[in-house]
Amino acid sequence: MSGVRKCMVMSPAWRSLALSRAFTTTAASHQVAAAEQRTSEPKPASEIPGPRSYPFIGTFFSMILNKSFANNKIHIYFRKMVEEHGPIIKMEVPFNPPMVCITDPNEVEAFIRDTMDNPVRHVLESFKKIRQEDADNYFENKTGLLTENGQEWWRVRSRVQSSMLRVKEVVAYLPVMDQISLEFMDRIASLQSQYGEMPSDFLNEMYKWALESVGSVALNRRLGCLDPNIAPDSEPIRMIKLVNELFTSLVDVEISLHIWKLFPTPAFRKLRKTHQEFLKIADKNIRETEAALLAQEPSDDRELTLMEGLLLKPGLSRKDVVTLILDMLFAGVDTTSHSLSFALYLLARHPEVQTRLQEEVDTVLGDHKGPLTYQHLAKFHYLKAVVKESMRVIPSVMAFARILEKDRVISGYLIPKGWSVMIYSMQMGLDESLFPRANEFVPERWLRDRPLGPIHPYSTAPFGAGKRMCIGRRIAEQEMYTFLARVMQRFTVDYKYEDIELIFRLVLNSERPLKFSFTERR
Structure with missing residues (x-):
């Protein structure tokens, strides 16, 4: 990433204390100013700064004429708008409600708290439309957590969140997640031996690991993604390709004039076709899992799987559960793959951070030969700091x-x-007033003693915030901790090419191939 510099030696204690006091004073003054703004006579929304707005088309014309605007570089455009207009900007696009973008964590905190009782999300409307208009009525007019709001969203969310976010429930899948990561380490070693570095399509290998991992939770079985001889036309590979196509098509449809609401555009038809193909394969796998679970002998000793527990949950229909599992498979591939790819890239660019992380992994695991345990994860303080800093x-x-x-x-x-x-959390994460040395990779800032000063709890939100926080957060975090522990235990990672550049596909991705080199430590 352009502008990401090498981590510097930690500052002396007196400098950290000075930064802490300065940051605390600044944060306090911002809180006072924000409180005064909320209690004084407010200004009309028409006065909010932003790109020039025109009748009927709003700011759309200004957006497409801006040199920094592109569908796959939308993050760059928004950053330039914030730099030009300040911590709140107004945007107006036809067929969408007017939008304000905010980057003040105090305002974010107040806003999240104010909307806590009924957080209404700007959902993927094209996805919802496709599911509502499904000719087979597969979704029974209930489109799932990703696309629902209000009472229908809360009906499902309130019943599934204990199973999805409770540590005890997620830790039950740690042994299989660890086994998948160990197998993927062997895959890395094989690719390194074969090519001398990772091939240009290494991200596809990461997708295989991610689908295998989330599938082990959602479907409670292995899909075979890590089989070195897996056929290109196999169901797991087709699922990965369809997920990639879904994300690309969603950008084409959502980051555009929403004329598809009036009639099906070519981009919308492509999205609908891809969604139908993915649904067909995913539903087949879900039915196979259901059949296998029903075929098992009842046992009082056996822990229920995630799917079993949800199917037995009062107030949830089978289709509620199936839709949730479907969305887990859809959303659980790109996000964790890209987050871990960025973490590997930053570790490769900062060998001193990588060395410290390897030392922690060696200390925690020692001569342990078995699978990772919850007790191991609880001791990975620096590893968790690396993940937070990377995100x-x-x-x-x-x-x-x-x-x-x-x-x-x-x-x-x-x-x-x-x-x-x-809430433009990406911009807040790179704000020097919120994060001293913001463009540097300094995991130490997240350690308990906060050597670079206190961190506002709403200054970064990789999983969202409040009641609509990502339902898969605990699963994703456990996957990332397990993966990084195993890769650091076995390898030293290097990256010898140009800084990566980001492209937007609903989630951010590297525009350049991730041609890492992995050297065996022992």
């Missing part, structure tokens, strides 16, 4: 949004009901 410097998700259900004052402006509010 701050190069996040896979740039922002999240909410729709206002009533008028609210944000940054001194009265935002009308029905407007969309986008």
Whole structure:
């Protein structure tokens, strides 16, 4: 990533204390200013700065004429708008509600708390439309957590979140996640031996690991993604290709004029076709898992799988559970793959950080030969700091949004009901006033003593925030911790090419091949 510099030696204690006091003073003054703005007479939303707006087409014309605007570089455009107009900007695009983008963590915190009871998300409307108009009525007019709001969303969310977010439930899958990561380490060693570095399509290998990992949880069985002889036309490989096509098509449809709401455009038809193909394969796998579970002998000693527990949950229908599993398979491939790829890249670029992480892994695991345990994960303090810092410097998700259900004052402006509010967390993560040495990769900042000063809890949000926080967060974190522990235990990673550049496909991705080199440590 251009502008990401090497980590410097940690500052002396007196300098850290000075930074801490300065940051605390700045944060306190921002809180006071924000509180004063919310209590004083607000300004109308029409006065919010932003790109020039025109009748009927809003800011769309200004956007497409801007040299920094491109569908696959939308994160660059938004960053330039924030730099030009400040911590709150207004955007208006036809067929969408007006939107404000905010980058003040105090305003973000107040906004999340204000909307905690009923967080209405700006959903993937094209996805929802496809599921609502499904000719076979597969979804029974209930389109799932990704696309629902209000009572229907909360009906499902309130019943599944204990199974998805409770540590005890997720840790049950640690042994199989660890086994998958160990097998993938062998795959890395084989590729290194064969090519002398990772091939240009190494990200596809990461996708295989990710689908195998999330499949072990969602479907409670192995899919065979890591078989070195897996056929290109096999179901797992087709699923991965379809997920990639879904993300690409969603960008083409959602980051455009929404005329597909009036009639099916070619991009919308392609998205619908891809969704139908993915649904067909995923549903087949879900039915196979159901059949295998039903064929098992009842046992009081056996722990229920995630799918079994959800199917037995009062208030959830089979189709509720099937839709959740489907979305886990769809959303669990790109996100963790890209997050870990960025972490590997940053570790390769900062060998002193990599060395410290390897030392922690060696200390925690020692001569342990068995699978990773929850006790091991609990001791990986620096590893968790590396993950947090990586997701701050190069996040896979740039922002999240909410729709206002009533008028609210944000940054001194009265935002009308029905407007969309986008929290641009990517920009906050690189804000020097929030993160001293913001362009550097310094995992130490996340350690308990906070050597670079306190960190605002809403200054970065890679999994969203509040009640609509990503339902798969605990699963994704456990996958990442397990993967990094095993790769650092066995290899030293290097990257000898140009800095990566990011492209936007709903999640951020590297535009350049991730041709890492992995050297065996022992």
